[in-house]
Amino acid sequence: MDLRLPSKVLEHIFSFVDSNEDRNSVSLVCKSWYETERRTRKKIFVRNCYAVTPEAVARRFPEMRSLTLKGKPHFADYNLVPDGWGGYAWPWIEALAEKSPSLEELRLKRMVVTDECLEKIAASFKEFKALVLTSCEGFSTDGLAAIAVACSNLRELELRECIVEDLGGDWLSYFPETLTSLVSLDFSCLDSAVKLSDLERLVSRSPNLKSLKLNRAVSLEALGSLLRLAPQLVELGTGSFSDKLDQEAVSKLSQAFSELKQLKSLSGLWDVHPEYIPLLYSVCPRLTSLNLSYATVQMPDLVELLSRCSNLQKLWVMDLIEDKGLEAVASSCKELRELRVFPSGAEDLDETNVAMTEQGLVSVSEVCPNLESVLYFCVQFTNEALVTIARNRPNLKCFRLCVMEPFSPDHKTQKPLDEGFKAIVEGCKDLQRLSVSGLLTDKAFQYIGTHGKKIRMLSIAFAGESDLMLHHLLSGCESLNKLEIRDCPFGDTALLENAAKLETMRSLWMSSCFVSFGACKLLSQKMPKLNVEVIDEHPPETRPDSSPVERIYIYRTLAGPRLDMPEFVWTIHKNLEIGVSNLAIE
């Protein structure tokens, strides 16, 4: 009996399967399901651009319309990956231009994108609709002009925290008068001022515009006229919030804000002058997302503002909020799901506000039942606080604590924070992402290995005592997908003993640890399906096997060794004559 469903029926069924994780499972069932699934998948996610070749992706998914690509490892955000390491978008864009000309959406994260890339996109994809670049670099505003002028169906153009060579604000003026399809525009990371009249015209001919994120150069006064043209906005990123406005201008602006009946998300707010904060009061009750992380607003003003945000789900703020402010948040923002508190002093710890301690986070955890995602920079913490937080919020999914001074113990007991993190991993059974900090011994990692069964991403710095730390993690954390470690004292043994684990993970990053060059070579030989990249300025020929390497980045790949490695990146494929490692590891 032929039990196979006709492919048309399968196609129809699969059209209800949205998530790619599910689609991946579907494609493993049998050949015909694989074939049907691959011919119908439109949204493709490649989370490591070196894990697979663009040609292979294009071949497998002929109906690809949307591609999301990630390049550099996460620690590149903190300058730990040297310039020139890789992550180039060009090979992908070149291949897709030829093989997937119907591509409509491209979302790139931590990749090097040049003006040629942007020009190629503009020239090759006739139906192109969405370009979202996050933490990318390598292009200038000229490339943006190319996109603006050519993509006649453009819906989304978003530059999130990119490093752009800013040659001026002209690029915006290249959007043709015929372009009326814009839904989302984010140029918040650019410096230069765009021509206000061109921006106003663009906004007024974009009835579908839902998200507008301006750059700092857009004045408060200009904001007013833009808001009047786009009262339908759902997401707004303001420019600089500190002009000197006369009374009439202030009341007009206040009126404009109160017309934003759909506004759910607010960001920008650079240089906020306290006297203008009341302008925001009218939108507060509807806000679900508020990013004040660039607003140097002091606690009392923050409390005034946040006490009106009863529907807030996502809050990003600086430690200027202090413990008192977080208590106020706890009592006003009961719907809070995500909290991120950033340090205001940045590199100079002396400026960090000590009025924000572990107590602030404890207060929020006590009262906000939906809190599931936390990023918290703090100068001090205690085990007791961690235990309390874990008890209050077993539903935490993402917990990233950064105690800013490395090796800081519990500031009340001077003990390591092992017991505190034990409570977190034991109590929060659905924890998927964890960043630890403070003084931690191997015990902490034993606890994480034992209890952190759902942890997918783990970030560690300045912690642990020995190889056991790594062994606990690699052998215990079943769901581990991304592991990044810096400045921890472990060496080769744990890595080599748990080599097989590495094929089940997306990537492992280790820098300033104690992994020897010989171990890297041995690992490369044992595990051909991994790229073991040694990122180190010393040429490999001069490096003895026992010498530790500066950084290693290991990731599974179907694409084999990459062809674009700079001098300071070494894989075994580069110098096969260096030969077999002379280590003997059981």
Added chain:
Amino acid sequence: MSYRLPSVDKEGLKERNYLGLSDSSSVDSSTIPNVSDKKSSLNFKATELRLGLPESQSPQRETDFGLLSPRTPDEKLLFPLLPCKDHASGHKRGSLAKSDSNNAPAAKAQVVGWPPIRSYRKNTMASSTSKNTNEVDGKPGLGALFVKVSMDGAPYLRKVDLRTYTCYQHLSSALEKMFSCFTLGQCGLHGAHGKERMSEVKLKDLLHGSEFVLTYEDKDGDWMLVGDVPWEIFTETCRKLKIMKGSDSIGLAPSAVEKSKNKDLIPLRV
């Protein structure tokens, strides 16, 4: 290509081989025991990596982190990793009182990428919290280091990318080109005062012998005369440039001399 090594604070840095390892010892590190005698089988007794209570005999806290890659590959790895302990004075770790340490600069060692804040945020915050909130500080971007250059009396600013210059000479001739249109009317025809020149910047040539000096604001917010420090250090610390009238810079000269280790440096006077 630019390749950044983990940078460590340059003052008070001591290189230590804390783990006391010989060349092959990273290989010899113990196999993973299944029993709890892990501590004794690992080589750490001889090292500083103990977790003592504050009053134990641990040395004064050194906070030089980060990996110092040895210049010669067969040097031992310098992995100065030391759990923080309280100062001998028993200060609580949580306090931010750093001034008690006579190693104050070392205690604030600049570790690359720590705390883990994105460069984008650092750059943005640097400009928000600086004293002049209207001006954007030098933004180290991908290969570019833009600083604003202003000049007394000029109607607008310029931006220069310090990384496109290799030495003071180069910078000064570029600035000369950029700002010459402002000085022509003012400078008259003074001859060069040959004797008093800063060794690296010929400001008189730059500014047609007029009464201007080239100054910069460093990352601590202090205004200094350009030319004090080696070029590389200058590009790292310069946040803004300003072409000041000579009379305004008089206050700078003594502090520039005090800061500068080279006491022979003669401040420019016109």
